[in-house]
Amino acid sequence: MRKKQAQILVVDDQEEILFSAKMILKKHFESIFTTSSPKKIISILNENEINVVLLDMNYRIGFEDGREGIHWLKEIKTLSPKTIVILMTAFGKIETAVEGIKIGAFDYVLKPWHNEKLLDIIDKAVLESRKNTKKVLVENSGKRYFNGSSPKIKHAYTIAEKVAKTDANVLILGENGTGKYVFAEFIHQNSERNTEPFVHVDLGSLSDNLFESELFGYAKGAFTDAKSDTAGRFETALNGTIFLDEIGNIPLHLQSKLLHVLQTKTVTRLGESKPRPLNVRIIAATNNDIKAEVRNKTFREDLLYRINTMEINIPALRERKEDIVPMANFILEQLAEKYNQTGWRFDDNTASYLEKYPWKGNVREMENKIERALILADNNTISVTDLDILDFEDFQDKDDNPLSEMEKMAIEKALFKHSGNISKTAEELGLSRAALYRRIEKYDLKS
Template sequence: MASVLPVLAKATVLIVDDDPDVLLALAVLLQPLVSQVTTEKNPERMPTLLRQMRFDVVLLDMNYQRARNTGNEGFYWLAQLRQLAPSTAVVLMTAYGDIDLAVRALKEGARDFVVKPWRNEKLVAALTEALGRTSGTGATPTQSASGTAALIGESDAMQAVRYKLEKIAATDANVLILGENGTGKDVVARLLHHLSPRAAAPFVAVDLGAVTESLFESELFGHLKGAFTDARQDRPGRFEAAQGGTLFLDEIGNLPLPQQVKLLAVLQNRQVTRLGSNAPVPIDVRVVSATNAPLYQLAAEDRFRKDLVYRLNTIEITLPPLRERGDDVELLAHYFTAHYAEKYRKADLTLTPSALGRLRAHPFPGNVRELQHTLERAVIMAESVTLRAEDLLFSALESTVPVAAPLRLDELEKSAIQRVIDKYQGNISQAARELGITRMALYRRLGKHNI
């Protein structure tokens, strides 16, 4: 716990809970670590306390005397805190661990969410991270606009995702996350870590699409000084850096076969050997992987090892594209509009029916990320308190389909791809070259059109 002490040392903490035993236990835990701890049993006294003193963080129970199991009072007082002390970090507590409550808490401005009975290390880490985010020194794995928004939604598809998260977050099972670009795979990986017993340990992300073959072993497994020309000192790899925590392997579908073999050996043996060393290092990490590539098709074509797929996907989560999430588009649109209106100090902005209609009609090939960028631009350029359809400009980076004739152009794309595939008798490399796209982009389109 010593590593978190410098961050907490100057902090003033307010704990609000109707259980005297909880207040005493938290005060005993935190008093040696922080500058000052104030405890309060009655949440009605919070406004007075906030006027009398500035608190860096409030640890707030979600259930008091009324509606004890719903968390409604916690959300009410969270909203009050956001108004009365917007710079104060809020960490919510409840005895009723529920993924929907956690996501809603983060959406409505909480820095973190702790389930009772808590583990001391995890609670202290949550407070430390919350303070770091407030001061700008910490990471924000679930509190960014895109991170919070990724799981907003009431569609059946998102309910299924949340159900799986609730079931698997507390386990050590390896997870494979599938989905198109922009659907929030990295955010789900961070949330899995955040809600797991490993939350106080490191979350280490590796973009395998950006790791060259020559540096793969050094990057993931580490090296000793002198192992190769530029190895000027010993360096642990990402597996060792994630010890006790979660290792997120993004773009796993880009991994070449020789590197797949090396990764498989590490996952099977639960140990790594640094370059230049013969001494294996035991590892204790949970591996979460993600890809937008057609992994099963690659495995069927012997371009991705089936045994590695089995190692990676003890549990599989498929994130739905935004175009299949129905009314979630409107929920996300309202969220992003409010978020960026606050960020850019605009008046309370609203979306007109025409703007919402345009958003509902757009196919969003860039998914949640594209929607976020569209609304950020619209808020920045807004000249009134309403956003109209004409204020929404969609990204030219995506191969979007005009709203007027989405099906017809979709069919044209499918037909063009089919002709080129037939021309080269299924040779993906040659077909991609003629179409002017990458092989991975062609695979995505093949999956999209069921070719």
């Protein structure tokens, strides 16, 4: 039997699982890689064109919530978008696997698996990987970014375009969900380093005891579980860009270690004494008031000077209202492409609601609501109800009437559509019958 041209990576902390998977898969596929340490995923992906990753969701005894699997899924999709990820989980932990599918996993398999089922899923994943390869190459050569027309966002993009052509360190400031990651990626894609790695590190999720080993790497024997020499994130980003997200969350006692790396442009792995030269572009981001932290002595002033050669402020969505509807249409188009669908649109009443809604979670909240709406909506048309932005009592100012008027009109329209049927009207509006009755009383809509 001729083997299929595909490279498969299996990641599991149980050696018997790795052995079993390799025995099954090597009969059918060209190259099988295995590792018991998820920390090696990045280096393996950087060194090989992996088509499919078979990823376990738990790696530490006593921790079986699948959070580690979700973390590494996100890392894989960031580093290698074309790589297909299949999650492995035990029966009874399917809920977390389903969550993984929502954020990018292709499918999941239950352990212990049926060999035929496993092979069938991987076959399909390999086909999907081949479809993705051409698509990802096109996206990487000319990825689309939504700019907008508001003065603040145009100013931010102007600075990003100019600084991208240099090697200056950049600090991106903005609230959660404003798109700091997108700006970091934009700078990398428009730089001379765009053919080299772009490595994203969420510093806010790193515990103190993992900080050095994750960022700087370690030598074999440096600590109990250090079974082999391992590069850290800085080395993984060699000649490319490292994006240090949530840098304001680094404890003071660890900031000096990061500062030393930036000052010397070298990195020393744990357990080694010889520094390794480092050629990496630094982009950092935070939603904290970093200058206030400097004044309060919780963030080092010299570290701030190192990371903000150039500073870019990303405005909140409420500060660029003229961009809200165009951005929503852009996001809808992108998501429709993701799901291989066409012809999606917002209904005629949606624009005014989009502009009035507060978007406290900024662009990230908008993406989540539109993706959910696209999945739930019928007839390729998304309504206010599908977006779940109809019930705005929580943020409506008492003296502000336009939103109340729009809600009243939406209820009147739904009541007319369903000939006054309360159950059907409530279902369309996403309200309980009791909540609908309260609004009917409030707006005096009784016939």
